[in-house]
Amino acid sequence: MDEIRKRAKELLENQTAKVVIGYGEGTAGKTRAVFIRKPEDTGQLIFDDRCEQNLAVYLLKHEVKHLGKLAIIATIPVMRTILQVASELQLTENDVVILGITPEKNLIELEGFKSVEDYLKTQDVGIRKEDKELLTKLTSLSLEEKWAYWEEELSRCIKCYACRAACPMCYCLRCFVEVNQPQWIPIAPNDLGNMEWHLLRAMHLAGRCINCGECGRACPVDIPIHLLTFKGVEDVHTDFNVVAGMNATMESVLSSFKPDDKETFIR
Amino acid sequence: MTGTSRIKYAPNVKIIRFPCTGRIDFMLILKAFANGADGVIVSGCHPNDCHYSTGNFHARRRWMVFRRLLEFVGINPNRIVWSWVSAAEGAKWASLVNTSTEEIRKLGPYDSYHKLANKPLEKEVFNG
Numbered sequence: 001m002d003e004i005r006k007r008a009k010e011l012l013e014n015q016t017a018k019v020v021i022g023y024g025e026g027t028a029g030k031t032r033a034v035f036i037r038k039p040e041d042t043g044q045l046i047f048d049d050r051c052e053q054n055l056a057v058y059l060l061k062h063e064v065k066h067l068g069k070l071a072i073i074a075t076i077p078v079m080r081t082i083l084q085v086a087s088e089l090q091l092t093e094n095d096v097v098i099l100g101i102t103p104e105k106n107l108i109e110l111e112g113f114k115s116v117e118d119y120l121k122t123q124d125v126g127i128r129k130e131d132k133e134l135l136t137k138l139t140s141l142s143l144e145e146k147w148a149y150w151e152e153e154l155s156r157c158i159k160c161y162a163c164r165a166a167c168p169m170c171y172c173l174r175c176f177v178e179v180n181q182p183q184w185i186p187i188a189p190n191d192l193g194n195m196e197w198h199l200l201r202a203m204h205l206a207g208r209c210i211n212c213g214e215c216g217r218a219c220p221v222d223i224p225i226h227l228l229t230f231k232g233v234e235d236v237h238t239d240f241n242v243v244a245g246m247n248a249t250m251e252s253v254l255s256s257f258k259p260d261d262k263e264t265f266i267r
Numbered sequence: 268m269t270g271t272s273r274i275k276y277a278p279n280v281k282i283i284r285f286p287c288t289g290r291i292d293f294m295l296i297l298k299a300f301a302n303g304a305d306g307v308i309v310s311g312c313h314p315n316d317c318h319y320s321t322g323n324f325h326a327r328r329r330w331m332v333f334r335r336l337l338e339f340v341g342i343n344p345n346r347i348v349w350s351w352v353s354a355a356e357g358a359k360w361a362s363l364v365n366t367s368t369e370e371i372r373k374l375g376p377y378d379s380y381h382k383l384a385n386k387p388l389e390k391e392v393f394n395g
Contacts, residue, residue, distance in 0.1 A: 138339070143342075144341065144379075145341070146338075146341030147341025147379055149341070150340045150341060151379075151383065184294065185294075191383045191386045192301055192384045192386065195340075196294065196301075199293075199294075200293075200294055202336055203329075203332070206332045207332070228339070231335065231336060231339045232336065235331070235332050235335045235336070239332070240328070253328070254328055254329055254332065255325070257321065257325055257328050258324075259315070259324060261328055263330070263331050265330075265344070265349055266330075266349040266350060267348070267350040
């Protein structure tokens with residue numbers, strides 16, 4: 001923790017970065033994102049097991065971007081997000097200083113995207129064990145059981161769009177869900193609209209989701225919506241052998257193709 | 268060619284034209300179910316025959332992901348029939364419509380999705 005504070009202070013003092021995005025103490029025992037702009041404030045930075053939020057979501061926010069060059073406390077999901085949004089041409093190497101945190105909570109300096117790519121190759125970037133188990137369990141159910149499960153879960157959705165706000169890949173300035181001529185997805189939280197919204201979200205994240213699980217954590221009614229996008233992560237891996245967020249120059253999975261893509265269902 | 272060749276096929280399909288399979292947003296397929304369809308045929312030019320050169324390749328990738336996602340949430344993927352049919356394959360089109368109609372008839376009306384779509388909440392909210 002002291003290491004992080006010291007490094008953040010250096011960066012701010014020598015003006016390498018204008019802001020350090022990190023974790024700070026929040027309310028009710030939770031952590032929150034802090035945006036440190038003065039060297040003397042770096043004492044607010046903390047890092048412990050509670051620091052799960054994917055901070056990369058702030059990198060593309062207009063109001064944060066315009067503060068100047070950003071430094072970010074980057075756990076593995078954050079690094080992957082950075083590479084993914086870089087591959088989508090939303091971020092360049094010069095926009096961000098990456099203060100990498102290893103799973104053992106040590107600080108590592110990562111200069112440039114190439115070193116992030118190399119570092120990630122040595123790390124486990126798979127879906128967490130408990131989510132993997134849930135996925136396997138759900139996949140093994142019959143169609144009727146799956147439908148019943150998701151119908152029930154998604155009926156609780158209150159359409160607050162916290163999942164969208166928390167997701168660093170959902171950076172479109174105008175989201176598809178706001179298309180209202182014609183009204184593409186009902187505004188009010190009704191069962192059909194909820195189902196359509198979550199399927200749309202999952203599809204728009206297919207091949208881009210880096211399985212940080214932030215959407216599921218952000219959900220105020222605890223719907224495991226991250227499983228929908230995780231499903232896409234698995235499928236894209238099986239079908240196209242692609243893992244998102246491992247390479248800053250890769251082509252987007254669903255906006256590219258191979259002439260010999262293999263499917264089994266088209267007659 | 269089906270019509271020109273005077274080939275008869277089941278009258279159960281409502282044809283919705285798109286410029287290209289690449290234009291078929293996955294949500295349009297869901298909207299068909301929401302509007303009362305029991306099944307959907309998604310069809311277009313064969314790969315390598317695309318008028319826009321790559322539209323159907325992109326569409327194919329999207330469908331591969333979409334189909335698995337539908338199955339994951341419990342929507343029967345067999346309710347959507349995918350097929351490449353070129354403009355010259357009149358006979359293939361007729362047999363595709365006939366077999367798909369039969370298959371989907373066996374699956375019966377898609378009550379679970381229609382029930383979801385016809386929940387009265389929206390009406391209550393918007394019409395007081």
